[in-house]
Amino acid sequence: MYPEKIEKLLLKVQKPGRYVGGEMGAVIKDKQDVDVRFAFCFPDTYEIGMSHLGIKILYSLFNEKPYIWCERVFAPWLDMEEQMRAHDIPLYALESGDPISDFDFIGFTLQYELSYSNILNMLSLGNIPVLSKDRHDLNHIVVAGGPCACNPEPITDFIDIFFLGDGEEVDLEVIELYRQCKKDGKSREEFLQLASQIKGVYVPSLYDVSYNDDGTVAAVTPKNGAPAVIEKRVMMNMDESYYPDNFVVPNIEIVHDRAVEEIFRGCIRGCRFCQAGFLYRPVREKSVECISKQCHALCQNTGYDEVSLSSLSSSDYTQVVPMLRELNSWAKPENVSLSLPSLRVDGFSDDILNEIKTVRKSGLTFAPEAGSQRLRNAINKNVFEDELMNTCRVAFEGGYTTVKLYFMIGLPTETMDDVADIPLLGKKVLDTFYSTPNRPKGKSPRVTVSASSFVPKPFTPFQWEPQDTMDVLREKQQHIKKTMAENHISPSKMSYNYHDSDTSYLEAVFARGDRRLNKVMYEAYKRGMHFDGWSDCFSLQAWFDVFEACGIDPSFYANRRRSFDEVLPWDHLDYGVSKAFLRRECERAYRSEASPNCREKCMGCGAMKYGGGVCYEKR
Amino acid sequence: MKNVRVFYRKFGPCKYISHLDTNRVMIRAIGKSRLNIWRTEGFNQHAYITFALPLSLGFASECESMDFRVLDDDEDLSAIPARLNECLPEGIRVFRCAEAVYKPAAIDSAKYAVTLEPMNESEISNIELSEKWEAFLQLPEINVEKKTKKGMKTVDLKPYILAYEARQGEKVCFDLTLPAGSTLNINPNLLIQAFSDSIGTELYADITRVGIYTKEGEDFA
Numbered sequence: 055m056y057p058e059k060i061e062k063l064l065l066k067v068q069k070p071g072r073y074v075g076g077e078m079g080a081v082i083k084d085k086q087d088v089d090v091r092f093a094f095c096f097p098d099t100y101e102i103g104m105s106h107l108g109i110k111i112l113y114s115l116f117n118e119k120p121y122i123w124c125e126r127v128f129a130p131w132l133d134m135e136e137q138m139r140a141h142d143i144p145l146y147a148l149e150s151g152d153p154i155s156d157f158d159f160i161g162f163t164l165q166y167e168l169s170y171s172n173i174l175n176m177l178s179l180g181n182i183p184v185l186s187k188d189r190h191d192l193n194h195i196v197v198a199g200g201p202c203a204c205n206p207e208p209i210t211d212f213i214d215i216f217f218l219g220d221g222e223e224v225d226l227e228v229i230e231l232y233r234q235c236k237k238d239g240k241s242r243e244e245f246l247q248l249a250s251q252i253k254g255v256y257v258p259s260l261y262d263v264s265y266n267d268d269g270t271v272a273a274v275t276p277k278n279g280a281p282a283v284i285e286k287r288v289m290m291n292m293d294e295s296y297y298p299d300n301f302v303v304p305n306i307e308i309v310h311d312r313a314v315e316e317i318f319r320g321c322i323r324g325c326r327f328c329q330a331g332f333l334y335r336p337v338r339e340k341s342v343e344c345i346s347k348q349c350h351a352l353c354q355n356t357g358y359d360e361v362s363l364s365s366l367s368s369s370d371y372t373q374v375v376p377m378l379r380e381l382n383s384w385a386k387p388e389n390v391s392l393s394l395p396s397l398r399v400d401g402f403s404d405d406i407l408n409e410i411k412t413v414r415k416s417g418l419t420f421a422p423e424a425g426s427q428r429l430r431n432a433i434n435k436n437v438f439e440d441e442l443m444n445t446c447r448v449a450f451e452g453g454y455t456t457v458k459l460y461f462m463i464g465l466p467t468e469t470m471d472d473v474a475d476i477p478l479l480g481k482k483v484l485d486t487f488y489s490t491p492n493r494p495k496g497k498s499p500r501v502t503v504s505a506s507s508f509v510p511k512p513f514t515p516f517q518w519e520p521q522d523t524m525d526v527l528r529e530k531q532q533h534i535k536k537t538m539a540e541n542h543i544s545p546s547k548m549s550y551n552y553h554d555s556d557t558s559y560l561e562a563v564f565a566r567g568d569r570r571l572n573k574v575m576y577e578a579y580k581r582g583m584h585f586d587g588w589s590d591c592f593s594l595q596a597w598f599d600v601f602e603a604c605g606i607d608p609s610f611y612a613n614r615r616r617s618f619d620e621v622l623p624w625d626h627l628d629y630g631v632s633k634a635f636l637r638r639e640c641e642r643a644y645r646s647e648a649s650p651n652c653r654e655k656c657m658g659c660g661a662m663k664y665g666g667g668v669c670y671e672k673r
Numbered sequence: 674m675k676n677v678r679v680f681y682r683k684f685g686p687c688k689y690i691s692h693l694d695t696n697r698v699m700i701r702a703i704g705k706s707r708l709n710i711w712r713t714e715g716f717n718q719h720a721y722i723t724f725a726l727p728l729s730l731g732f733a734s735e736c737e738s739m740d741f742r743v744l745d746d747d748e749d750l751s752a753i754p755a756r757l758n759e760c761l762p763e764g765i766r767v768f769r770c771a772e773a774v775y776k777p778a779a780i781d782s783a784k785y786a787v788t789l790e791p792m793n794e795s796e797i798s799n800i801e802l803s804e805k806w807e808a809f810l811q812l813p814e815i816n817v818e819k820k821t822k823k824g825m826k827t828v829d830l831k832p833y834i835l836a837y838e839a840r841q842g843e844k845v846c847f848d849l850t851l852p853a854g855s856t857l858n859i860n861p862n863l864l865i866q867a868f869s870d871s872i873g874t875e876l877y878a879d880i881t882r883v884g885i886y887t888k889e890g891e892d893f894a
Contacts, residue, residue: 056686062792062877064689065731071694076686078762305690305698305762357705357760359719389704389718 057151059143067133071306072100075148079302079356081117081124082149085156088123089233092116093147093157095127097172098165098587103128104302105310107364108163108200112221114298122229125149125157126302129172130179132585138179145180154180158232159195161225162213164202167564168557168587170209173198174579177212184579186214186259192235192242199225203256204333205512205624208564208571210258215249217256218627219286219333220319222296224254250280254287256627263569263623269610271568271621285628286333290666292319293344300355312360312393313352317345317377321366322652322668324659326434326643327423327465329511330366332631335659336667337370337652342377349381353390360391368394369401378409400441407452417456417502418449424465425475431648432467434515434639439479443486450490456500457483463530463552464508464522466643473530474537477503480548481541501548505534507558511565512624513631515639518616521562523609527555556594560586562612568623571611574604632660674711674742678725678773678894679753684733684881687764692727699739702760708753711742725777725893726853726885729860732785734882738893740773774894775887782835783853784884785861789845792875802874803845809868810837817867830867833859853885 056074064070085091094113096103103109109126116124125147130138138145144153154160160182162173177184182194189196198206199217206216217224228249235245250257260280264272276282289295301313320337321330340348349361361381363371371377374394381392394410399420422442423435430437446457461476480503487499507527510519522530531552538550564571578600585591601608616622618637625633635658642649649657652668662669683690690698703710703720713721722741728734743750753770761767789806791797797805809815815830836850851859861880869876885893 065877070731071686071689071691074686074689076762076764078760303701305687306694307697311697354705357701357703359701359704389712 055151056148057143057146059141060138063134063137063141063143066137068131069100069306071304072128073130073134073148075126075151077302077305079300080126080149081113081302083117083123085123085150085152087120089121089236090123090159090229091157092122092124092159092161092229093127093154094124095154095160095162095173095176097129097162097169097176098585099131100128100304101306101308104304104308106163106165107314107316108221110298110301110314111296112225113302114300115222115226115296116229118296119226119229121233123149125152127154127176127180129176129585132590135175135179135584145176155182155194158193158236159197159229162196162198162200164198164200164206166587167202167208167561168592170564170575171578171583171586173209174212174575175584178579184576185211187211189214190242192232192240192245195232195242195245197225197228201329201333202565204329204627204629205566206256206258207263207569207623208567209575210569211572211576213258214246215255215257217287218254218284219629220289220295221287222289224252224287227252228255247278247280250278253285256284261626265568265570270616271623271625273621274623274626276626283626283628286630288336288338288630288664289319290338290664292316292338292340297348299348299351301352303356303358310362311358312362313349313356313358314362314364315345315349315352316340317363317365317368317371319365320667322370323367323436324434324639324649324651324657325423326432326515326639327462327508327511328366329514332513332636332659333629334366335630335661336664336669338667339371339373342373342380345377346380346384350384353385353388359389360393361385362393362395364395366396367398367401368396369398369406374401375403375405375409378406382409399437399445402445402448404448407448417458417500418454419458419460420445421460422479423460423462424468424472425461425477425479426472428646429465429468429472429475432643432646433465434643434648436648436651439482442479443482446483446486447490450487450494450499451492453494455487455494455497456502458502458504459483461503461505462508463505463534464527464558466508466510466516466519467646468530470530470533473533476505477534477538477543477548477550478541481543484543484547499547502551503534503548504551504553505531506553507555509558509562509565512622513629513636515636515643517566517622517636518618518620518640520613520615521559523613524555524559527558531555554589557587557592559608559612560592560594560597563608564611566623567611570606574600574606577604630659630661630664635659674744675746675748676740676773677743677748677750677753678738678740678771679757679767680736680738680769681757681761681765681767682733682735683728683737683765685764687762688731688733690764691730692724695728696722696724698762698765702757703741705760706756708756709744709748711744723777726780726783726858728882729862729880732880732882736882736885736893738885740777771894775891778855779887780854780885780893781852781888782850782886783882784836784848784850784886786840786848786881786883787846787861787865788842788879789865790877790879792877797872797874799844805872806845806868809871810834815864815867817863819863830859830864834864848883850884850886 197215203216318339320334754767757767819828838848840846
């Protein structure tokens with residue numbers, strides 16, 4: 055329940071439903087009955103945070119424990135923040151309405167680098183000291199997990215504990231340890247030291263980082279018995295892994311307003327630009343029976359009539375058609391529709407189309423990522439032009455007329471010819487439409503080409519690569535436009551969108567940053583920066599001013615080529631893929647050489663050490 | 674097939690569910706309750722529900738209604754409120770279900786229970802606010818700019834105050850009856866905003882719709 059004080063303010067802000075809670079499925083407990091209160095914070099708006107699967111899994115998992123009460127907290131939008139600051143209302147959790155300073159744990163999920171400024175802002179809105187060193191007692195433990203925890207160095211001054219890898223077990227182990235430490239009257243320092251002994255836990259204050267004269271990292275040295283290398287946690291048996299049978303069902307529309315079922319974790323592909331494809335190795339599937347049972351329970355408990363089958367590449371699920379048939383055996387009669395996002399160009403078949411046809415016929419989206427075959431080989435996006443055209447033909451025959459194509463510009467080894475091939479590939483899709491005899495009659499096709507700017511990320515084969523400068527990226531964007539004009543591609547049939555390269559630049563700085571960026575974050579927070587992922591707020595110039603004030607050159611992080619033997623700021627974290635493997639993959643990229651996927655041939659990434667998943671499937 | 678109308682209260686956090694979102698919440702609740710109701714037959718098939726009179730965001734209500742068609746003529750209507758309540762957030766409570774008596778077009782007026790207070794309590798006392806409100810109501814004309822389909826239009830609200838009754842209380846409390854329905858609908862906030870503008874004080878109004886009536890003054894049923 056929301057604090058009484060905000061009632062008067064709610065009609066002064068947009069979408070007040072974000073701030074009041076009271077949804078079906080929200081877990082209400084008596085705070086007297088629990089030992090540990092956990093504020094699960096998503097550093098973005100309600101509609102975005104509520105769409106995130108990780109928070110749903112962990113929220114239900116924590117609340118299954120009688121001694122934990124986990125509540126949700128989202129970043130108030132600008133208008134609400136203004137009201138809260140003006141009326142002295144601290145950031146509160148939606149279930150109890152209590153300020154987050156009443157909580158033992160304040161947990162953040164790190165989904166994208168541009169949300170970091172919101173984390174600091176949310177702590178300050180909750181009257182919690184922003185810097186770890188200013189928090190002294192055994193409470194207000196600020197923890198964080200999620201993909202960006204793979205290089206958390208730019209925010210180590212603010213977060214006490216990072217969780218690496220899958221959170222289902224390690225989070226509970228740390229919460230249980232805290233409960234014990236609280237009982238035993240231990241200090242915050244004692245608790246943090248004990249926590250650092252748990253696998254998957256990174257306590258940054260227990261490591262010293264030294265630097266070389268050229269600004270690169272010299273060494274990361276553990277102290278007080280902390281492990282030299284921190285290994286990620288992995289849930290190996292997905293069928294037995296916890297999955298909620300109910301969600302908090304929002305009363306206002308959110309971004310992904312449907313039931314979500316995770317069908318497998320990881321990805322066999324190894325596209326060289328894709329961080330998720332390396333962080334979540336090895337691929338671990340759920341069984342068809344498990345998926346069907348979980349989906350059915352979710353639909354019955356939430357009332358949703360749409361299920362999204364979530365994974366990094368749904369058509370790579372080994373039993374995709376049997377799964378869809380099994381699901382439709384109850385979904386069709388119960389008027390539940392299935393959606394299968396993240397379909398690969400080469401995984402799109404008539405069979406799949408028939409099973410998901412019940413869903414509204416929106417457009418189809420494919421991600422060839424690069425325009426030329428040469429570059430697609432270099433980035434290991436194993437998609438061939440004829441496959442794309444075949445798939446489009448199947449889609450057109452199936453009645454679709456709209457195709458969206460996603461590309462990246464600024465990929466390593468990219469030339470201007472590769473860039474020009476982006477709109478030309480779009481044109482070939484249009485040509486395919488007109489050469490399909492059974493195309494929808496009387497309708498004109500529409501192809502949307504979107505190009506985002508490549509951001510090199512840790513734990514990928516491109517982790518050593520410089521990002522293109524913004525000038526080069528802009529030139530490439532213009533080159534696409536020019537190519538369209540030269541080839542007389544009608545803008546009414548093919549539209550071209552490009553993402554602003556400014557945000558990609560800042561993302562590149564923080565993605566591969568080191569601990570010296572903490573002072574940049576802190577200065578940005580003091581200047582009131584937040585919601586950098588939103589064009590309403592983001593200003594690259596404001597960030598340049600911060601970098602300058604801190605005496606830090608952002609291009610050192612974004613645009614510098616690292617040498618293979620450099621100590622990277624995240625080298626003390628182990629996500630199961632070896633540096634030697636990543637280097638081999640990078641060198642193959644330089645030779646424009648693709649690699650087989652995990653099911654075709656093992657490339658020896660290192661994830662086999664987890665003892666399961668795709669590494670042990672029969673080939 | 675029977676045309677059925679359910680009546681529900683909407684309050685607490687659910688005051689902040691917009692009309693469109695209320696539609697979604699109800700469709701999910703019906704789905705979850707497994708009530709067998711008529712669905713649209715187009716490409717995007719969905720449960721078919723309609724609302725007689727939308728409720729503004731931020732208003733509570735004692736008398737909302739929603740219509741749908743049950744497919745089974747023998748459906749036990751008296752069991753429907755409990756079945757739906759199990760599937761709805763706590764701030765929406767269905768209290769009655771019956772066959773629809775009137776068409777939505779029969780709606781003529783609605784009564785609102787209003788509590789007025791200053792946004793900033795130090796600005797004006799409740800007594801002073803009350804005096805100013807009484808004086809405001811005595812004005813011969815209350816002209817406001819109203820958004821219509823043809824653009825902005827000046828409207829005198831005075832004749833639209835169909836009934837008014839002050840209630841006892843520490844704050845400024847009253848019941849107000851205004852025209853409602855699809856042809857002419859007057860939002861109580863229009864009147865309150867006009868008052869707020871006239872005294873130059875920002876106000877907070879707690880508004881609950883307490884009755885919806887036909888031309889003959891019958892409860893909309």
